[in-house]
Amino acid sequence: MHHQLTKITTFLLLFALCLPFHGFGQALTKIQQQAMDKLVLQSPIFARHFYGFMLYDPNGKLTLYQKDADKFFTPASNTKIFTLYTALKVLKDSLPVLRYTQEGGFTVFQGMGNPMFLNPYFPQDSVAWKFLSKQKGHLAFSGSNFKDERFGNGWAWNDFRDDYQAEKGSFPIYGNLVRFQLDSFSKKWRAQPDYFLTTLEYDPQNASTSPEILREEHEGHFLYNTACLRAARVKLTTPFKYTTHLVCELLTDTLQRKVQVWNTPVLTNTWRTLSAPLPDTLLRLYMQDSDNYIAEQLLLSCSAQLFGDLDIARTIDYAKRAVLGNSPDGMVWVDGSGLSRYNLFSPRTIVSVLEKLYQEYPSERLFRIFPAGGVNGTIQDSYPGKDGKPYVFAKTGTLSNNHSLSGYVRTKTGRMLLFSFMHNHYLGSSLPIRKEMQKTLEWIRDNL
Structure with missing residues (x-):
């Protein structure tokens, strides 16, 4: 018996030495x-x-x-x-896109932080879109479950115009960014979403030699300078001022049906949540492009x-x-x-x-x-x-x-x-x- 144990021990030692170090x-x-x-x-x-x-x-x-x-x-x-x-552990493979309840002829809905809704980097969020499109009666958006601030603690206050610092929101839409493009031949502006074309104005006082579209911090209009008109190509992206009222206006414009602000408290035990798969395409864009907006919305x-x-x-x-x-x-x-x-x-x-x-x-x-x-x-x-x-x-x-x-x-x-x-x-x-x-x-x- 002792001899057998010695042979086994020797074999295990030799096997261990042969394993990759x-x-x-x-x-x-x-x-x-x-x-x-x-x-x-x-x-x-x-x-x-x-x-x-x-x-x-x-x-x-x-x-x-x-x-x-x-x-x-x-x-x-x-x-x-x-x-x-944190997102992988908490969300696993499912992303909440909105929650809703019925109140006297209204479908009242709230955002759940979903960063993909109408975001041009992703296929259209069919779950939220189909739900909102098919609801009978009136639609109303409530932003009361957003308990955060538009910017994080310690963010640079004067970076509000930069596309890497889009504002946070409960129901983000179009990535909380507006994308302006100037046709070099017709000199006509295009915007995504189109809604913001009516907010775009010319600012002759901006003497910068580089094309710029600037927004005052708390204002909803955008100002472009003379350099935009002289440039061969203009394609600029900037955050818009996120508000509950603006979300309703953008949804009204996009869905082609009225969406109004809902300010009345709703009983919390009546909410139903809609979810969609959490795709790795979202996580890849987030990590590989170091997307700050997606990072914040994932935690939300x-x-x-x-x-x-x-x-x-x-x-x-x-x-x-x-x-x-x-x-x-x-x-x-x-x-x-x-x-x-x-x-x-x-x-x-x-x-x-x-x-x-x-x-x-x-x-x-x-x-x-x-x-x-x-x-x-x-x-x-x-x-x-x-x-x-x-x-x-x-x-x-x-x-x-x-x-x-x-x-x-x-x-x-x-x-x-x-x-x-x-x-x-x-x-x-x-x-x-x-x-x-x-x-x-x-x-x-x-x-x-």
């Missing part, structure tokens, strides 16, 4: 450690600002390398990784799913307690998109969420959602693989003087490693930093 999460050798020190700690580019880095092997549950991985940094759009995980949709009301702060509080669990270093998380400079995460905390995603969802799906180096999204022109095969799948995060990259790196040996690189308070362009990060990630690909 990366299955056990092998630590760095001394030579590899020194090479990483040279790339990360001794980089003259990184030395000029504050930065943190973590490299982690999820198979062996092993931190391979770190530099200030427990320190806090402004994450910018790396925040979207947390929003993605999570709030609608959880509570009926739309409140991002409440959703984040829930996610921190019930979805993310205990994070390694805690966090300050205030919005869905990362536009706020109030957000603070550590590289180690970001890696912990990357690990949850990697463990809980098929990697093929995950890597189709994340930007792929040299292939698509915000890293289409960076981190190229060999023979067109990407080796980095990662989310960028950029605000002025802040740049981060967090995600997954596949090595030549087939090892999948998680990383988070965070850089704060540098001057000038992020290009030298991105090139330096690429050197590090290429070395990791080729040597681990």
Whole structure:
């Protein structure tokens, strides 16, 4: 019996030695450690600002390398990784599009944060559209379940005209953006939606040499300058001022039937919710284009799913307690998109969420959602693989003087490693930093 046990033990040891080393999460050798020190700690580019880095092997549950991985940094759009995980856990495969009730001959409906309704980037939302189109009697929209603000805490107040900072809303429509285009031959304007053509006016006082269409912060009209008339081609996108009244006017114009504002309280136990599938096309656009509007609306949709009301702060509080669990270093998380400079995460905390995603969802799906180096999204022109095969799948995060990259790196040996690189308070362009990060990630690909 003892002889048999010895033979079995010997066999298991030999079998283990033959397994690929990366299955056990092998630590760095001394030579590899020194090479990483040279790339990360001794980089003259990184030395000029504050930065943190973590490299982690999820198979062996092993931190391979770190530099200030427990320190806090402004994450910018790396925040979207947390929003993605929350949306996948809360919404699963279903997106609430609206809820409704019947009140004395009226179909009263409320928004649930759905970012796809009449959004030109997506096929028409047939569930909400068909429902509203086919209702008999009167239609009325209630915005009373929106308990949030149009902008997030810490957003730049003077960016209200920029298309990356569309206002939040319970029933977003056309992506909460208006798209103007000037025909160079006829000099006639087109707009999507057409409704906004009546709000477009000429401003001879705007002397800018670049074509501009400007809106006063709280006004509903848009002003174009002389440079628009001189340009060969004008195509400009800008947020509109989102209000309950405007939603009703846009729906009336689009549905070709009257939609009015409903201000009377409705008993909460009478609502019925309509949902549609949550498509990966939405998640891909969100992550690959780093779409701030979709990020915020996804958290609002999570709030609608959880509570009926739309409140991002409440959703984040829930996610921190019930979805993310205990994070390694805690966090300050205030919005869905990362536009706020109030957000603070550590590289180690970001890696912990990357690990949850990697463990809980098929990697093929995950890597189709994340930007792929040299292939698509915000890293289409960076981190190229060999023979067109990407080796980095990662989310960028950029605000002025802040740049981060967090995600997954596949090595030549087939090892999948998680990383988070965070850089704060540098001057000038992020290009030298991105090139330096690429050197590090290429070395990791080729040597681990």
